[in-house]
Amino acid sequence: MADRTDRRRFLNATLLGAAGAGAALSREETILGAAVDEGKVDAPARPVYKGDPLPRGRLGKLEISRLIMGGNLVGGFAHSRDLLYVSRLLREYNTDDRIFETLALAERSGINTVQFNTGCYPYIEKYNREHGGKMQAILCVDADFNDPVRVKDQIQEMVGRGVAALYTHGMFTDRCVMNGKLDVVAKYVEMIKAAGVPAGVGSHSLETTIASEKEGWNPDYYVKTFHPDAYWSASPPEARDEWCWYREYSQDHDKYHDNIFCVSPTRTEEVMKAANKPWLAFKVMAAGALTPQVGFQFAYSHGADFIIAGMFDFQVADDVSIAVKALKRSQKRERPWFG
Structure with a gap:
C-alpha cells in the first residue's frame, strides 16, 4: 500500500x-x-522480462539461474566511493514492499536465486512464505571466524531455515589468508559441507583462490570478484595493492578508495581457468562504474559461470535481457562452463 x-x-x-x-x-x-x-489506477508496474529464457546451471543438486540477484542494494551496503549519501538513499528507496516487488519481478523474469547476507535473509523467508515465491538463497557465513562455535551455529541455523548454499564470507576469508590461518578456512568449508549444502569460498583477493587450490580446501564453488579495469576511478596498475580492501582508504586519487574490487582481471582469468569449479563472479560492474552491458559480457566471456548483480526494480528486466544476450555471445569462450 x-x-x-x-x-x-x-x-x-x-x-x-x-x-x-x-x-x-x-x-x-x-x-x-x-x-x-480516487485510487482507481496506479502508476505503471515495472516490466517483466519476456524474451528467451535465462539459462540455468547447477551447484551440486541445485539448479540456479546464470544471473543471480545480489543483496547489497536491499541491505543498503553500498560501495559508493566518496558519495556519502548513497547507502541511506538505498535504504530509503528499497522499502519492504519494494523489496518484495523486486523479488517477484526477478522471479517472473527468470532469476531463481539470490545472494544475500544473513541479516537480509528474512526478506527471502517472508517473500516465499507470504508472497508465494520459490526463490533460492545463497548466503555468506558472516559470523566471526575467530569463534568456531558461532560459525558452526550459524551454519546449522541457516541450513535449518532453508538456505540453499553457503560460502565463507570474503572479508573474513581473505583476512585468514593474509594472516596465514589457512586451516581455519579449510575447517569452515568442511563444516558447510557436513551441513548438507554446497560449500563455497568467497574472496576479493585472488590469493585466497590460489591458497584454496594449493591447500586442497576443495570447495564446491568459488565466489570471486571480477571486472575489467577500464574506468576512470580505478587505481592505476602500479598503485594497486592485493590487500587494499582491508587497509585505510587513501585520499590519493590514484590509490585505493573503495574504487576497485579485482586488482588484476587478467591474472584472475588465468587462475580461474585451472580451477575446475563453478565460479560465481560478483562486483562485475565495479560497484556501478561500468554498465551491465560491459560488466556482464566481460565476466561471462572471460570465464565466470554465474554472475551476482545487485539490481533495482526498474533494472530487472533490462539486466536479464543483457545477461541472456551476453551468455549467447560467450558460448565458445576459452574456459569450459562449469555447473
Whole structure:
C-alpha cells in the first residue's frame, strides 16, 4: 500500500507540475489525474522480462539461474566511493514492499536465486512464505571466524531455515589468508559441507583462490570478484595493492578508495581457468562504474559461470535481457562452463 501511495503521489506531482509550468493537460491526462486521486489506477508496474529464457546451471543438486540477484542494494551496503549519501538513499528507496516487488519481478523474469547476507535473509523467508515465491538463497557465513562455535551455529541455523548454499564470507576469508590461518578456512568449508549444502569460498583477493587450490580446501564453488579495469576511478596498475580492501582508504586519487574490487582481471582469468569449479563472479560492474552491458559480457566471456548483480526494480528486466544476450555471445569462450 505504501508503494501504491508513493507512486500515486509521484504521478499527481508530475501532472500538477506540468500544469503549474503552464502546460495544458489533455482530456486523457485530466481523467487519469482524477482516477489516481480516487485510487482507481496506479502508476505503471515495472516490466517483466519476456524474451528467451535465462539459462540455468547447477551447484551440486541445485539448479540456479546464470544471473543471480545480489543483496547489497536491499541491505543498503553500498560501495559508493566518496558519495556519502548513497547507502541511506538505498535504504530509503528499497522499502519492504519494494523489496518484495523486486523479488517477484526477478522471479517472473527468470532469476531463481539470490545472494544475500544473513541479516537480509528474512526478506527471502517472508517473500516465499507470504508472497508465494520459490526463490533460492545463497548466503555468506558472516559470523566471526575467530569463534568456531558461532560459525558452526550459524551454519546449522541457516541450513535449518532453508538456505540453499553457503560460502565463507570474503572479508573474513581473505583476512585468514593474509594472516596465514589457512586451516581455519579449510575447517569452515568442511563444516558447510557436513551441513548438507554446497560449500563455497568467497574472496576479493585472488590469493585466497590460489591458497584454496594449493591447500586442497576443495570447495564446491568459488565466489570471486571480477571486472575489467577500464574506468576512470580505478587505481592505476602500479598503485594497486592485493590487500587494499582491508587497509585505510587513501585520499590519493590514484590509490585505493573503495574504487576497485579485482586488482588484476587478467591474472584472475588465468587462475580461474585451472580451477575446475563453478565460479560465481560478483562486483562485475565495479560497484556501478561500468554498465551491465560491459560488466556482464566481460565476466561471462572471460570465464565466470554465474554472475551476482545487485539490481533495482526498474533494472530487472533490462539486466536479464543483457545477461541472456551476453551468455549467447560467450558460448565458445576459452574456459569450459562449469555447473
